[in-house]
Amino acid sequence: MLRRRHNDGKVVKITIDGEAVDARAGESVAAAVLAHASGATRTTPVSGAPRAPYCLMGVCFECLMEIDGEPNRQGCMVRVEEGMTVRRQQGARDMERAS
Amino acid sequence: MPDHTAPGSFDVAIIGGGMIGPALSLGLLERGLKVCILDEGDDVLRVARGNFGLVWFQGKGFGMPRYVEWTRRSAMLYPEFAAELREHTGVDIGHANPGGLELLLGEEELAHRQHYIGQIYQQGGGKEYEVEFLDRKQVEDMLPGVGLGEDVVGASYSPIDGHVNPLFLLRAMHTRFQQAGGTYLPHHRVSGVRKNGAAYDVVTEKGIVSAPKVVIAAGHGLRELGPPLGLDIPIRPQRGHILVTERTKQILPMPISAFRQTVEGSIMLGVSAEEAGYDDVVDTSTVAKIAERAARTIPALRNLNIVRTWAALRVLTPDKCPVYEESETHPGIYAVASHSGVTLAAVNAKVASGWIAGDPAPEQFEAFGVERFDAQKTA
DSSP states (O other), X not given: OOOOXXXXXXXXXXXXXXXXXXXXXXXXXXXXXXXXXXXOSEEOTTTOOEEOOOSSSSSSOTTEEEETTEEEEEGGGSBOOTTOEEEOEESSBOSSOOO | OOOSSOOOBOXXXXXXXXXXXXXXXXXXXXXTOOEEEEOOOTTSOOGGGSOOOEEOOXXXXXXXXXXXXXXXXXXXXXXXXXXXXXXXXXXXXXXXXXXXXXXXXXXXXXXXXXXXXXXXXXXXXXXXXXOEEEEHHHHHHHSTTOOOOTTEEEEEEETTOEEOOHHHHHHHHHHHHHHTTOEEETTOOEEEEEEETTEEEEEETTEEEEESEEEEOOGGGHHHHSGGGTOOOOOXXXXXXXXXXXXXXXXXXXXXXXXXXXXXXXXXXXXXXXXXXXXXXXXXXXXXXXXXXXXHHSGGGGGSOEEEEEEEEEEEOTTSOOXXXXXXXXXXXXXXXXXXXXXXXXXXXXXXXXXXXXXXXXXXXXXXXXXXXXXXXXX
């Protein structure tokens, strides 16, 4: 389980897989998801292997998530915003947008 | 480790390690012949790394019924060819033969395509030609869940069309070649071929390789190597672009000519044709045109990110049909050139190889010689 070292930031309310979560202003979606719960944040398109954010700097593409209905976004490169909807991604994305 | 630097003697020396050379080599090795492939390094054009991966029948062979037959023959041999490669090498080349569509945007494209396909049929003398036209409703039934753009009026369809992963195909052929005892010689750029008694000396940057038979399957390299050997074949480079999307759930049950979905879920978008000499740099305006047409055809493609794009240079003959020719001035030296290296891989391995080994030429080859280009020059 990961813990925030500094927990004094302004609260930003988001949902992660439908669950209301208090994120902190300035943090990335990937950080918010990691702080919320440990474990995989997606499964891969071909083998279905579990994956989680790794490099946290936009390089490895392991943190792909659905953010505000748009799949395959890099969670580490997007800052949390009030009201944001985040979903862990299972396998390949749909061609159509989710919403 | 095999010694890749020692020159030697072979029954057949193949110049070129792309789609054509390795395919031919497999049939030669099966006959117990000693074969080498002379290849260059990865700093050359490497056309065989740029393929789209269609095993395509419909629309090929305009003006040359023999090429229609040859293409059909290869498509029919593909299942067996793919199964053998998988069995021996463990590499699944992802061959599938679900049929293929060419989607047509607007009545003008439809009329043009009907005329073109109709002519190929007539040129075949009324023999069976497995291409039919579908209206929009029939296309929708064939592509459940795919939202077609409003401009799509119909499609031409052939049950013979299919596709393959071209990089796995290349890897499988090279793996099988070495497994079956072939000698692969990379970084052996060939500067020329000269007669030496009953054999030919192939002069490379790393020494001389000797063989009574030499196959030039060197793609654009044929322009330089061919003329001194009586094989002055007017091929030219034609640039094509390919775009690859991120992986998505399976949505396309069959290749749609300019689009195909891979086993892994990526959708590949093509296919352009530009006269750009030997420049294989990606041109963004061409990329934009491909993307625009893709989005007109299947609007949901707009939602997908493009993750890769590249350009490669087709080896094009003046009539877009292949060349299989033995030199008249230098018997035992063969030239094989085609932009359909993927589609023809199976028939090259299974049939064309026999011609090089000494079997009578397949009947289709009467059309594949170079004399047709002289006729075009004087016509």
